[in-house]
Amino acid sequence: MAVPVRLQYLLLTLWLLLASTTAASPAGSPWTAYDLSKRQDNVVTLDNGTMVVVDPETSQPMAQDLASDGSGHDFDAPAIIWMAWSFAVGVPLALAGIKLWRLTTGASLGIAAAALVWAAFINTLGTADISDLLLTCLVMGAFGLAFIVGLFNLGRLAGIAFLALSGGFSVGVRIVLFRDGLLVPTFVVNWIICLVFGLAYFFLVIVRQRIGIIISSASVGTFLTGLGIDLVVNHQKGMSTGLRFLFDRNNSHLVDLFTRGWHPPLVTIIILAVSLGLTPVLSFAQHKIFKGPFKPERPETVLMDEPDGESREPLHEPSSPLSPADQKMNQTSPSMQALLEKDSKSSIDGDPEKNSSSRFSM
Numbered sequence: 026m027a028v029p030v031r032l033q034y035l036l037l038t039l040w041l042l043l044a045s046t047t048a049a050s051p052a053g054s055p056w057t058a059y060d061l062s063k064r065q066d067n068v069v070t071l072d073n074g075t076m077v078v079v080d081p082e083t084s085q086p087m088a089q090d091l092a093s094d095g096s097g098h099d100f101d102a103p104a105i106i107w108m109a110w111s112f113a114v115g116v117p118l119a120l121a122g123i124k125l126w127r128l129t130t131g132a133s134l135g136i137a138a139a140a141l142v143w144a145a146f147i148n149t150l151g152t153a154d155i156s157d158l159l160l161t162c163l164v165m166g167a168f169g170l171a172f173i174v175g176l177f178n179l180g181r182l183a184g185i186a187f188l189a190l191s192g193g194f195s196v197g198v199r200i201v202l203f204r205d206g207l208l209v210p211t212f213v214v215n216w217i218i219c220l221v222f223g224l225a226y227f228f229l230v231i232v233r234q235r236i237g238i239i240i241s242s243a244s245v246g247t248f249l250t251g252l253g254i255d256l257v258v259n260h261q262k263g264m265s266t267g268l269r270f271l272f273d274r275n276n277s278h279l280v281d282l283f284t285r286g287w288h289p290p291l292v293t294i295i296i297l298a299v300s301l302g303l304t305p306v307l308s309f310a311q312h313k314i315f316k317g318p319f320k321p322e323r324p325e326t327v328l329m330d331e332p333d334g335e336s337r338e339p340l341h342e343p344s345s346p347l348s349p350a351d352q353k354m355n356q357t358s359p360s361m362q363a364l365l366e367k368d369s370k371s372s373i374d375g376d377p378e379k380n381s382s383s384r385f386s387m
């Protein structure tokens with residue numbers, strides 16, 4: 026019965042994830058009314074070369090702003106925060122995700138919450154100005170709260186589920202970022218690829234939990250570590266731009282997105298390839314180095330029964346086997362054994378005081 030119950034919890038978590046993603050954008054926004062792959066049809070190029078976005082409902086130009094993902098510029102405060110966070114979360118997951126237990130489930134819930142908050146903000150903000158530092162703090166705050174929840178047992182199953190989904194999704198994202206303008210020209214197909222990998226990892230963790238957790242941890246860890254390295258090398262012109270191009274379809278950012286497009290630098294392609302290649306290597310290393318289960322088991326101890334029916338642990342560990350010399354010293358001679366048995370019998374049948382005096386008189 027344990028497997029079906031676990032499956033129900035994991036499926037419920039998946040449903041909540043999909044529901045949260047759907048609710049990330051407001052119902053009144055044009056984001057929910059049109060297919061993502063057709064958003065570029067709203068971008069019109071005028072005779073003078075100026076690009077404008079036409080509101081399909083009013084046929085009027087829409088105000089535009091620069092697309093920002095909160096990653097800052099060069100090495101300012103938001104950029105440093107993102108770099109530090111990528112390494113602080115990614116490296117431990119890549120090297121020892123199966124060993125960290127509570128920290129792993131906490132990190133997986135935090136990553137999922139941070140991704141949802143980040144995607145919701147960049148897709149719903151209009152031309153109103155919000156600083157990169159504020160957006161970064163909001164995302165990190167969501168990560169911190171979810172991380173705390175994942176430290177407790179109540180967040181364990183959800184943490185495992187989100188770890189698997191994030192692990193598969195991170196593989197799909199890296200694959201679609203390899204080519205200019207994403208892997209497939211039809212935008213929605215790239216998202217389908219990412220979702221297929223996420224679901225594949227999710228079902229893997231149901232069938233083979235330990236293997237699924239190891240591979241998912243390595244996948245998420247290598248992705249975040251690669252993102253941190255790319256931010257150091259390419260700043261906001263590498264994976265940061267690719268992620269923004271994949272996730273951001275805000276009507277107020279379309280001109281900026283389609284003007285710049287996605288053209289991965291050579292260094293970014295190398296980082297993507299190396300991070301994908303290291304995933305199976307680190308997964309195998311975790312499998313060989315850390316033999317124990319994902320959740321540490323308490324050592325079994327022999328319990329001693331109390332008179333009131335309760336149990337307590339013994340004060341001393343069981344003694345080690347005696348050596349042959351000690352066993353020989355502890356052996357009782359036949360004559361002494363018969364005397365002890367006779368004395369024991371007399372103490373039961375006769376007067377205790379008399380037996381005691383006779384015992385001392387020997």
